[in-house]
Amino acid sequence: MDHKRRDTLKAGGGLGIFGLLVAAGLIKPELAEAAWNKSAFEAKNLESALAALGAGKPGDSAEVQLNTPDIAENGAVVPVGVVSKLPNTEQIAILIEKNPNLLAAKFEIPAGTAAEVQTRVKMGQTSDIYAVVKADGKFYVTKKEVKVTLGGCGG
């Protein structure tokens, strides 16, 4: 039991040092690319969020599917699934238009991983959810409105 705990602590500590090195710009492996995109996560409107993602004006695509409930009874836990049928999908981002910070999550999809992720998000009120997908260097978007009957940010 104690040994396991020690290992876990070690693993955690190792990651911390790694994070520091990445932050200091000393190493730039694949993980460094995932350095938290502050400007994208702090964007307050759709245009600046898309710009911070480097998406500009993405084209609509029916090949990107957004799986959400039409009505979410509890805005604190809204299941969101994104499936991209576009070849060479590299990145999937989930944006909620009326949340204070639009960008909820962003996924990097390495080769061999299916362009299919599911997570759960908070929604303050009824809003459009956008799935922005980068495939073959181009950005595509699809959106869907989710009605929220009880907001997720009231505590």
Added chain:
Amino acid sequence: MANPMRIRAAVKDGFTEVRVLMSHVMETGQRKDSSGALVPAHFITELTAKHNDKVVLLAQFGPSVSTNPYLSFKFQGGAKGDKIVVSWVDNKGDSRSDEALIA
């Protein structure tokens, strides 16, 4: 140190499906406590999932991700008994890494 993640991984039709349930408050920084003071933001910012030593998913989260975040994804290959390691870092510098074997 946060509580352990629950990680489930299973092979189906050539793909390994991984499901992760993290234990984290995911505080948005928008909420006020009973005295009216803002509760500071505290949320997971980055997550890495590895199959053996290969990265199979990188994620960045914002505060809009639900409390105790859930994530599921699939990757090609993977065999019963292979190791899946998921690690995250939050905005306060806490981190956690857990592993599971593909069932």
